[in-house]
Amino acid sequence: MGSVDKNTALELYRTMLMIRRFEEKLFFLFSTRAMPGSMHQYNGEEAVAAGVCSCLNKSDYITSTHRGHGHCIAKGADVRNIMAEMFAKSTGCCKGMGGSMHIADFGVGMLGANGIVGGGLPHAAGAAWSSQYRGTQQVAVAFFGDGASNEGSFHESLNLAAVWKLPAIFVCENNLYGFSTYYRRSTPIENIADRAAAYGIPGIVADGMDVLAVREAAREAVDRARRGEGPTLIECKTYRYMGHSRFEKPCYRTEEEVQEWKKRDPILCFPKVLKEQFSVTEEELRQVEAYVDEKIEDAVRFAQQSPDPEPEDYKKYIFAK
């Protein structure tokens, strides 16, 4: 796997596990009504965020989706602040003003989850343009779903990025369903990556359940972007274990299908690879797991003990000075 050493591999595992435990904890907290709002969970898709973000520097940019917790964690935001945002606390990364669908952390280049499908794609193009203009070598990654690939913003953003040769990477998380609609009922082609041909840019299909495969695809795209050769479209074939949002029970897919995908779970399957290819020991795996569990518990404590915003705090943020 070339560039991946043992530490990197363990980090990938830790990131994926952090996302998974975060989502599991959220599910529990929501079910006990400890948390306001709604949420869209990332369980099953962790390899995509972890694999892609492992190729980025802190100063690189990402834009995300309504299903954005994983991207935020993988880009390096503190889970304390993400958790606090879920609890609508003043210590949240958005001071409790955004919630699950708008989590962002500009300190690590996470330019925002987005409640509008396809909303973030042109922002990534714009951030890439800004980087190109300033000559900073930063790249911008837009994460989006299969559903967003049928939005006009997908076409306009990829086209603009290709014409201007922007250092952008468009990462489609094809989890097979746009809310309830199977993607082949909304999309006439098997591979969304094929749409790259329309913009004269590379389109790559990657196994979104294999973090090393995602990383490899992303690494090539990031290198290409940094070399000034323009954008790449990567389609990661993946699967969302949960419903589209909160407690929705999917009536549009079979339990067998879910179980089939779970056999290829990106986290459960990874320890075997870690042990065989990277000589990771059981003890080292347990250390990662303990670290993650402690971080999540700490984040929940931090969030629960944090103060609410003041009722009129939002008025400070309507306009900048």
Place this chain on the structure above:
Amino acid sequence: MESTRIVQALRQALIEEMDRDENIVLLGEDIGVFNGSYRVTEGLLDKYGERRVKDTPISEIAIVGAAVGAAMTGLRPVAEIQFNDFMGCAMDQICNQAAKIRLMMGGQVSVPLVIRAPYGATGRAAQHSQSLEAWFAHVPGLKVVMPSTPYDAKGLLKTAIRDNNPVVFLEHKLLYGAASPGGKAKSVVDELDQTFRPAPEGEYTIELGKGDIKRQGGDVTIVAVGYMVHRAVQAAKVLAEEGIECEILDPRTIVPLDTELILNSLKKTGRLVVVTESVGRCGFAAEVAALASEEGLFELDAPVRRVCAENSPIPFAPCCEADALPDTGKIVKAVREICGK
């Protein structure tokens, strides 16, 4: 050299700001090689090069969306949308993204972005004729600017560019005073009086939210925006001959709004007419009327009148277009009615 036309004043503002701040970049359809469909960006591609003056695909979502992404990451883009009617294509990026990002993200970021667009009816039928300021004024997080003179246009655009928020900057086609690529563009500039104040060369700015008294008068307050300021001036001349003195207020910016200027004038005149080229229903004129009733009711000696476009798409036939739009005669009539004449 002073700018006697809005098109020159806007260009001068862009040049002065781009010379001042390297982070200011322009993007839009046909703004570079073609010099802009109303000539505002004429010569700027030659002056600043393709790096700073970007012709874009016909992609309004990408124009505004990329400008938002760039604004969040250190640039100060000035985007041109060819007609304000086309902003419909980019409405998510303007209203759900640009306007909301700062609050949604808890003040982590600002979006210093100007979206310039021409508005107003000039014989181009329903999809190239609208005045859409109310669409944007309704969305918290956006500022909305509508200059009526070269002087205001320059000072306001410079301020808009320096503002750390998304600003929708609406420019009336008839006031540009530019030659169009296909010949002479329809323009009213030559028939305007000294109200159409030239913009001097050199540095000055106009605060957003600071209205201007375009004519002093004690009998009736006319609040008018953009091109309608000049229609109101014409109406005031007719009415002065009848002994009615109009005070004409030009708010210059819809958001933020100089409410104090309006309420103070009402104290003096007790009568209010609001004129917009946009349709009246749920529009800016309704907002000013609401302001008068909520905060100025006891100053009012007569009902507030709105003089606005008909609640109809703008029709093509010139006689129908004229019927649908407010004009000098309609303003005169409204003023006479509330003055009991």
